[in-house]
Amino acid sequence: MKSDVYFVRLDSIDIEMRVEALNKLLKAVDSLVVYAPNEMVPVKLTVGDYMSAHHLDPELAKQAAGWLKGKKTRPFLFDTSVIYNGQRQNAVDHMNLAQSKGFGHDSTGVPFIIADGVLGQDGREYSVGSPEIKQIKVPSFVGMLDSLLVLSHPTGHVVTQYAGALKNVAMGMVCRPTKQVQHSSLKPAVIAKKCTGCGCCERICPAGAVSFREGKAFIDKERCLGCGECLCACKFGAIFINWEEEPLVLCRRMVHVAKFILSRFKNVFFINFAFGVTRDCDCISDKDDVMLAGDIGILASRDIVSVDKATLDQIAAHKKAALPGRRGELASRVIEFAAENGLGNPEYNLIEL
Ligand code: SF4
Numbered sequence: 106m107k108s109d110v111y112f113v114r115l116d117s118i119d120i121e122m123r124v125e126a127l128n129k130l131l132k133a134v135d136s137l138v139v140y141a142p143n144e145m146v147p148v149k150l151t152v153g154d155y156m157s158a159h160h161l162d163p164e165l166a167k168q169a170a171g172w173l174k175g176k177k178t179r180p181f182l183f184d185t186s187v188i189y190n191g192q193r194q195n196a197v198d199h200m201n202l203a204q205s206k207g208f209g210h211d212s213t214g215v216p217f218i219i220a221d222g223v224l225g226q227d228g229r230e231y232s233v234g235s236p237e238i239k240q241i242k243v244p245s246f247v248g249m250l251d252s253l254l255v256l257s258h259p260t261g262h263v264v265t266q267y268a269g270a271l272k273n274v275a276m277g278m279v280c281r282p283t284k285q286v287q288h289s290s291l292k293p294a295v296i297a298k299k300c301t302g303c304g305c306c307e308r309i310c311p312a313g314a315v316s317f318r319e320g321k322a323f324i325d326k327e328r329c330l331g332c333g334e335c336l337c338a339c340k341f342g343a344i345f346i347n348w349e350e351e352p353l354v355l356c357r358r359m360v361h362v363a364k365f366i367l368s369r370f371k372n373v374f375f376i377n378f379a380f381g382v383t384r385d386c387d388c389i390s391d392k393d394d395v396m397l398a399g400d401i402g403i404l405a406s407r408d409i410v411s412v413d414k415a416t417l418d419q420i421a422a423h424k425k426a427a428l429p430g431r432r433g434e435l436a437s438r439v440i441e442f443a444a445e446n447g448l449g450n451p452e453y454n455l456i457e458l
């Protein structure tokens with residue numbers, strides 16, 4: 106049976122119109138999404154890195170949290186620490202960044218917390234039972250709270266091509282070591298003749314895996330975590346990743362991780378805010394980033410595969426630029442793999458409001 110995806114179409118940068126669109130959607134799904142009185146509801150989102158300009162607007166997070174409070178719950182916003190250098194690598198810098206971007210309690214009316222502790226390593230370990238990824242570590246509330254609301258800003262992505270709800274859960278709801286494990290097949294290499302020796306990759310590498318030989322960067326594959334950060338940092342196209350296989354391995358791991366995490370909740374709901382759909386994700390995007398599809402609207406579903414598939418279909422319909430990465434079909438293969446593994450249904454009824 107197809108899953109329902111609710112869709113409010115809106116091509117506008119006006120925040121009041123976006124709030125109105127969200128409230129229209131929340132009103133339509135209000136009776137479908139039921140919570141126990143007084144229950145804590147974690148709301149997953151990302152505030153974007155310091156230079157990102159198109160990430161989820163905090164006003165929309167405030168509206169979603171207000172809707173949950175109106176349903177007599179105790180919502181809180183959360184994210185986890187990332188593995189690359191920047192202002193989201195630990196809870197202190199991350200919470201300061203969130204505050205400066207308008208995600209603090211004073212703006213949204215609810216707390217914003219970093220769920221994997223001060224250094225991104227606090228959590229509980231589980232065996233996933235998959236040959237692709239055996240052990241994962243997740244924030245300890247996973248498995249203890251019943252409900253989860255996931256707010257995502259869909260974008261392109263330099264490695265996975267597309268970053269939506271599935272990536273928000275798989276990469277955004279795990280502790281830093283599990284982020285590394287998911288990425289660890291990506292072992293880039295340097296194309297020496299293109300390398301200028303600028304040192305950006307060395308400075309950004311979280312693992313100290315980059316050194317220099319005769320003025321050219323060299324990556325120690327034993328030390329490399331596979332985070333892909335150097336790929337983003339190199340402005341000379343001198344970092345090479347084997348795109349033929351490894352991004353797919355990363356994506357398959359993401360599917361297994363997301364499936365495990367979502368299996369620990371009884372009540373999940375996903376909202377994709379397809380506004381300012383940039384070619385790069387909110388970790389590296391900035392105000393000048395290429396628009397993949399611009400402003401599309403808001404999509405929501407109980408089914409993570411349906412909401413991402415519907416979002417990808419809308420991106421294809423509004424496409425201004427190609428998905429990033431060299432494997433044109435990677436995003437749809439991930440949807441297929443997620444469906445094969447029982448994460449959700451790629452077939453959906455689009456209910457336009
Ligand atoms: S060398 Fe490896 S660990 Fe270092 S930035 Fe590149 S991908 Fe990440």
Ligand code: SF4
Nearest residue numbers: 300301303304306339
């Ligand atoms: S960022 Fe690129 S050009 Fe600069 S040192 Fe690293 S590989 Fe070479």
